[in-house]
Amino acid sequence: MVTTGGRGGAEQLLHGEPHPGNLLSTKNGLLFIDLETCCRGPVEFDLAHAPEEVSEHYPDVNQDLLRKCRILVLAMITTWRWDRGDQFPDGRQLGTQWLSQLRADLDRYRLDVRRGC
Numbered sequence: 001m002v003t004t005g006g007r008g009g010a011e012q013l014l015h016g017e018p019h020p021g022n023l024l025s026t027k028n029g030l031l032f033i034d035l036e037t038c039c040r041g042p043v044e045f046d047l048a049h050a051p052e053e054v055s056e057h058y059p060d061v062n063q064d065l066l067r068k069c070r071i072l073v074l075a076m077i078t079t080w081r082w083d084r085g086d087q088f089p090d091g092r093q094l095g096t097q098w099l100s101q102l103r104a105d106l107d108r109y110r111l112d113v114r115r116g117c
Helices: 043-047 063-080 091-108
Strands: 011-014 023-026 029-032 039-042
Touching: 011 043, 039 043, 043 063, 063 091
Parallel strands: none
Antiparallel strands: 011 039, 023 029
C-alpha cells in the first residue's frame, strides 16, 4: 500500500462522503450511493464523515490522522454554507457556528494553517 504524503495513512479507494444520507437499504443489505466523491486516501478520511462511535469499530486507525481529517471535513462542509445556491436550512448560521468551531479546533490542536494558500 502507498502512504499518503508521508503522514502514515495507507492509501485505498474511498467513498469520499460516507454518511447515512448516502446509504440505500436493499434486500441484500446496505449499499453506498452517490459515488461522485470517490477518491483515494487513508480510511481515516471516510471515517471522519461518520459519527465518532463508528470509528470505535476501527481500533487500528491513526487517531491523530482521524482528528485532522475530522477538521478537514468540517472545513469542507463549512465552506459549502457560503455557496450562493446553498439551500440548507439556516445554512449561513450553521456555517458561522462551524467556522468558530473550526478555528477553536485548529487552536486546540495547534495546527498550523497558512493564510492565503
